[in-house]
Every structure is written in C-alpha cells, then in structure tokens.
Amino acid sequence: MPANALRNRGLTIGQIASRTGLAPSAIRYYEDERLVTPDRNDSGHRRYARSDIRRLSFVMISQGLGFTIAEIREALADLPEHRTPSKADWSRISRRFGKVLDARIEQMQALRSRLDGCIGCGCLSLKTCSLYNPKDKARTRGQGPRYVMGDRSDDI
Structure with a gap:
C-alpha cells in the first residue's frame, strides 16, 4: 500500500471511537455488517480512513431516522471505499433517503389527523x-x- 494511503487510513479504532462517540464494540459490529472496511497494519491492528468517521456518523443518523442496517448498507455500497466521498456522492444518497422520509412524514401526518x-x-x-x-x-x-x-x- 502506498505511503499516502497509509496516512489516509491510519486512524485507530480508539481514535474513530473518540471522534464518533461510538463504542469500539459498535464500530466492530458495523465492520461485521460491512458498513466500514478498515485495513490492517503489519501487526494486524485495524486502521480506518478519515472518511469512515463520516460513514459511521451517517449510520448513526440513519438508524436514528428508522432506517435498517440493510437499507444503510445498500446506500453506502454506492460510495467509494478508497477515497473520501464527494458532495455529489452524499447528495445522491440524501435524495434517496429524502424520498423515504417524505413518505414516512406523510404517513405520520395522516395518522395524526385520524387519531381521534x-x-x-x-x-x-x-x-x-x-x-x-x-x-x-x-x-x-x-x-x-x-x-x-x-x-x-x-x-x-
């Protein structure tokens, strides 16, 4: 792996946990679910890309909005793994999730108006x-x- 790639993928699980607020066990779970894919250094320790902070933040926000791990995985599958996602990459995902959220909002408004x-x-x-x-x-x-x-x- 080129030296600059190692620099870009050099964050430890502790550093990622500190930046995202996630427990290391949660980060390992998201790795098992293929939402992040850290590299391993010569000692076998995980090394994360800086872009994994954004990915994990997106996972946390999406779960808070009610999206499943499978839905999140599908959305993240379109993002590049070895470069930081661009604004266009995130906009594409946001539009897709926005449509789902709009439908949920419409359903909740209908429910609210019919509760009584x-x-x-x-x-x-x-x-x-x-x-x-x-x-x-x-x-x-x-x-x-x-x-x-x-x-x-x-x-x-």
Missing part, C-alpha cells in the same frame, strides 16, 4: 365510523387500518 376518528380498521365501534366507513367499505381495499396505510375514505 375512524382509521378504516373495520371495527365499526365508533359513531363516526358510520360517516367515514359505512358498512365497512374500507375492507374492500384489504386488511389493516386502511386509512392510516394511505387509503382515503373518498377513494372507496
């Missing part, structure tokens, strides 16, 4: 269900709380 009314679950126990879901017409769309899942009462 009919949610299309088919129970027909609320007086308002006779207005929103007469004769359980929401069931024609399938199982579950249809209106929370995105169906509208005027669609049925």
